Amino acid sequence: METGIGFIRDLEVSVGHMNIERWDEPQGPTPFPTITTFRNWDRQLLSRYKPFYMPFCDLCCLCTFGKCDLTGTKRGACGITMAAQQSRIVLLASCIGAATHVSHAHELVSELIKRFGPDFRLDPGGLSVGVEAPLIRLVCGLKPETLSDLETVVSYLEREVTSLLSATHTGQEGDPLDLESKVFHSGMIDHVGLEVADIAQISGFNFPKADPDAPLIRLGVKGIDTKKPVILVIGHNVTPSVSIMEYLKEFHSADSAEVTGICCSAIDLSRNNKKARIIGPISWQMRYIRSGIPDVIVVDEQCIRTDVINEAGAVNTRVIATSEKNCIGLPDRTNDTAESIINDLVSNKLPGVLILDPLKSAQVAVETSLRIFEERRRTHRPFSEAEANEAALNCTGCMECVRSCPNELPIPDAIQSFRDGNPVNLRELLDLCNGCIRCEQACPKGIPVHRLIVYSGWEKLNNEQFTVRAGRGAIQDTEIRTVGGPLVLGEIPGIIAFVGCANYPNGGEEVARMAVEFAHRKYIVCTSGCSAITIGMYHDEDGKTPYEAYSGKFDAGCILNVGSCVSNAHISGAAVKIANIFAKRNLRGNYEEIADYVHNRVGAVGIAWGAMSQKAAAIAAGFWRLGIPVIVGPQGTKYRRMLLGRGDIDSDWTVMDSRTGEEVYTGPVPEHLFYAAETEEEAMMMAAKLCMRPNDTGKGRIIKITHYIDLYRKLYGKIPDDIYRFIRKKGDIPLTLKDSIEENLKMHNWKESPIPDPTRIRSYEGKSGESKR
Amino acid sequence: MTSHGSWMRAEIAGPKKAVVINKTEVVTALLKRFRSPVLIIGSRSTEIELNGGKLISYLARIAEVWKIPVVTTNRSASLYFAEIRRHSFPIPVIEIANLLSDPGWKGISENGTPDLAIFSGLPYSMEWTLLSGLKHFAPHLKTLSLEYGYEPQADYSLPNLDMNKFHEILSFIGRGE
Missing domain, CATH: 3.40.50.2030 (Rossmann fold)
Known part of the structure; x- marks a missing residue:
């Protein structure tokens, strides 16, 4: 534009965002x-x-x-x-x-x-x-x-x-x-x-x-169709996971791969597509990754094990990182062609890649899993009975695993039972284990303790299927x-x-x-x-x-x-x-x-x-x-x-x-x-x-007090001594508990108090005048 | 196994650590020295097995012999005391710890705040953190941990013990000598 003042080229004017009042x-x-x-x-x-x-x-x-x-x-x-x-x-x-x-x-x-x-x-x-x-x-x-x-x-x-x-x-x-x-x-x-x-x-x-009637979603490992490629998504940002589903639908079919998830990405993916399967909460990461079932793991952000690349590598599972906040040391291949990335993953030239483009990461995840899953099924060797027995034999009962376990699980006793031919104690630990793997870090003999626990309990895990209702939102x-x-x-x-x-x-x-x-x-x-x-x-x-x-x-x-x-x-x-x-x-x-x-x-x-x-x-x-x-x-x-x-x-x-x-x-x-x-x-x-x-109204307080007393009784076997503090008027007393509560009131010289229209703001405004309003 | 590194390996204590009680007589001397002790019995007391029974049976004996009021923090310990027809004050552990941190608290029987709080049978980490709170914010109070694992945040603690030794120590204290 040429004006009397000068010549202006490539001028952009932005007035920002206008929030129109409605x-x-x-x-x-x-x-x-x-x-x-x-x-x-x-x-x-x-x-x-x-x-x-x-x-x-x-x-x-x-x-x-x-x-x-x-x-x-x-x-x-x-x-x-x-x-x-x-x-x-x-x-x-x-x-x-x-x-x-x-x-x-x-x-x-x-x-x-x-x-x-x-x-x-x-x-x-x-x-x-x-x-x-x-x-x-x-x-x-x-x-x-x-x-x-x-x-x-x-x-x-x-x-x-x-x-x-x-x-x-x-x-x-x-x-x-x-x-x-x-x-x-x-x-x-x-x-x-x-x-x-x-x-x-x-x-x-x-x-x-x-939606109160949001669909019920499959939960657990039972029934995963391993005749198909299996993709695992972990994290919280659902964009890459949704892109996987969209890609599958557009270029293959929604049923051509199993898309499984852990933690919130799984929850949110199941809100987008009821065919997604939720494996379990965050504590299930290690047991599922180590199972070797997933062919490709796609991680986004938050609460993902930082050693995911090591664990995945041990079972020949490829990893795709998708978040700037969680690059996990992988090479950034965002600007490369999908085909070249897939080739590098399939040929195992790279154990994993960073792709900061959800559509491309979806394509790479799906195509890689389709190309590698059959060979992975043929070559994957699960933790064997012989390995489990050998590992158990190495336990000296030093207690270092117990001393590193947040729940102090009785691991050495369970391993001893396992050695004696009884896997039940070890199997039961699986329900109590939070999957932190500190036991394995602590073991001076290098026993894969968590692997042993999962080995004992896998059959049970593999036979249980549950449901969770998809998140309904508001x-x-x-x-x-x-x-x-x-x-x-x-x-x-x-x-x-x-x-x-x-x-x-x-x-x-x-x-x-x-x-x-x-x-x-x-x-x-x-x-x-x-x-x-x-x-x-x-x-x-x-x-x-x-x-x-x-x-x-x-x-x-x-x-x-x-x-x-x-x-x-x-x-x-x-x-x-x-x-x-x-x-x-x-x-x-x-x-x-x-x-x-x-x-x-x-x-x-x-x-x-x-x-x-x-x-x-x-x-x-x-x-x-x-x-x-x-x-x-x-x-x-x-x-x-x-x-x-x-x-x-x-x-x-x-x-x-x-x-x-x-x-x-x-x-x-x-x-x-x-x-x-x-x-x-x-x-x-x-x-x-x-x-x-x-x-609370009198009727409401009666209901709440009844639950409090009942649960307190279950905890301590008696009526709570502080119950008089929650009775404002005689009308707050549940009829069925009248005698014991009145005894309590008498013991504490209880006096009736009003049921207010309560506020605490006016209380401090009136006193100090310090309110900013 | 007798040592006084923290029972949980990563729970590294700070500059001020619990005095390790290697001689059981030190515990009995403490019980004689303090005028107003209280014994706080946690949920693991009915799970932990010693040679002669559950941990709680030893603790009940100690409380009886030394005439120490008992706070039971949980269902199983409270029911145990009800079954043996002994009195206990049922108070959640987080509440009793908070009350103990107040030098002006009236006490469980309204006879003043205790001068010695004895903890036993609690989940290790929970006891560790609560003892830390009392160490820093309750200078009027001394704490004693009677666990098989060393609790560095107490003022006094047993060392890490095997169950035989733990049984011996608790049995000795329970004799009231």
Whole structure:
């Protein structure tokens, strides 16, 4: 262009993304909150649920001043205390988790924009979901309609994660509670990231849309057709896996290969295509890879064994890495022709490749598997009886394997029995083994301990087939309308969400038992991720898995799988939607009021029985900021701190009654925010207890107390001594337990207290006037 | 097998580690020295087998002889105490650890916070982390671990023991001498 000023060539003008307003709800007080916006709310929670720290290490070794001994009251070279250091490490863990989910969300959105364009409309629930993104609406004050709207959200999330991470720098935040507040913020950010990822992939990959009747998916190794090539996908980003299915359908047939998966990629692939098979949770990686069944392994991101290339190589399985975040040392062949890559893999010139193009990685995976599988079947030699016997003979019973096993499994005794001709003990260990393989690292004789365990149990594994319901995604608005009232009033005793990884203390059966127990008691049972898979791996007396025996609705007595890790957003989202759809509270940029509502009225509890990862830490933190308690298993104390209430300190348990403006005692409800249980029975008792809320009606409280007492009795054989703290009026007492409870009330000089219209925001606003609003 | 590296190999302790009790008399001396001990019995107490029975039977004997109040953290230990008609306070282990960290806590019988907390029969890693919490944040409290595996985060701990030796030590303590 030639003008009077000069000559302009190749001019591009970008005006950025315009969010055209099509939402008449008034903007709330806190859209796009910063890391201090909810500091008052967080401190209000933390004044009740104080951190109980359990340092994993006495030292800080994060800078060159260190190592610094922080034992007891000592401070480090930067002045930090042990308490602050623990909160700092928790924040680091939670930032890692949030960054992982947000990055995952970013990649999904970018890929889908590449496929469908920025104006592709989001549709996570069809006509049954009006509030399509409760967490984005709540936190960002946006109503996302297209993929490009999600880009705006992701930019905000990335900024916040960066700010949070910077707070962990040496000489930065040093107050434990300020660090904890930032942990909460990272959790809130994480949940928004989860929501972005899941509504994007539901819309783009056509997953079930809030469907309670999502199909049942095959689960387990039984029935894998090894006359076909077998592909294994591991990880969390479903794009490469979906591409494999699409490629198969387009160029061969959907049935021309078995596509199997582990962990969340498997869950999400099964949401896209019901022909996909889920092998098991994360803990099944090693046993399945070592079986030699998969011909090609496609890994994407998160929770993948970092030695996958070594293990795959040992059984001549080819590996394709597909994520920039997980290149595992493989040569980048993204820009090479598919044919040349396939040739190199088939000829074993390369054991694996990195391909950062999902369509090309799909082509390479399928074609390679088709060309190598017959020869692999002919040449694959499984771990033999002779090898097993020889390995067992080498065991000296030194106990090094036990001393490295997270569950202290009695491996030497089982090997001794195996040597004596009884494989049962070794076989039984397979159900309890989390697949970490530390036993093999520890064995001074080089015994392939895990291989031996799997060898003993393989026949059993190979004969069991289960089902898991494909992740349904969001909760319908109509479901929220149906259960909102009974939940808030307490007549449905609560929502119990089984989430997180597979680092179980006693195998996965405990999770399945707990889920069934709560469904039987008419709680709403939600599942996600590896917990969702694990729950499907058990049969009842009629031979049904929990997903076959219970409906997938969001209703009392149902067990519903929302989907993968990123689908956890629908669980926190459901709690938020109750405040919005049922209680008509404004959602838009109105986090604090909604969190106050959820905390005081929605009886929800998360159980992450095998929580292992930093992502699980971030997911838990997102629930904490909403005031939703989370219970972890005994390994969960390694997260370094709990958030515990003190039921015996009455002054900690008051709220403001919105009707009268008075501070009233409510009892310790919910008593803890982050809690590690030693046993399954304790976790169930505590979950029932933590479902109580100040807002429960008399009828609702009767139901909740009945479950609490019943589960407490099963745990300890008596009525809980603290039951008087949960009785507000005589009308809260279950009739069948009247005598024993009244005795308890008398013993503790119980006095009646009002049932308030509870809030904790007005309580601190009124006192300090410190609210940012 | 008698050593005092952590039972779980990777649980490397910091600068402050538990005093290893190599002589059983040290345990009995501790029980005599502290005025207000409490014995916390975990879920593994009914699983761990010693020569003369389950671990919990030894612990019940010790509690009786030394008149130590007992906290049972779990179902099986609570039922055991109910069956032998002895009193125990059922409190989840995470809650009792949190209470013990508070010097102002009234105590399980409202007679003040204990001065010695004895742990036995808990999952190793859970006990390790809880003891760490008490080591750093409960200076008013001493902790003693009665396990077959050395617990470095306690103030005092038995070393790594084989089950025969563990049986001998617990039997000796249970004689009340």
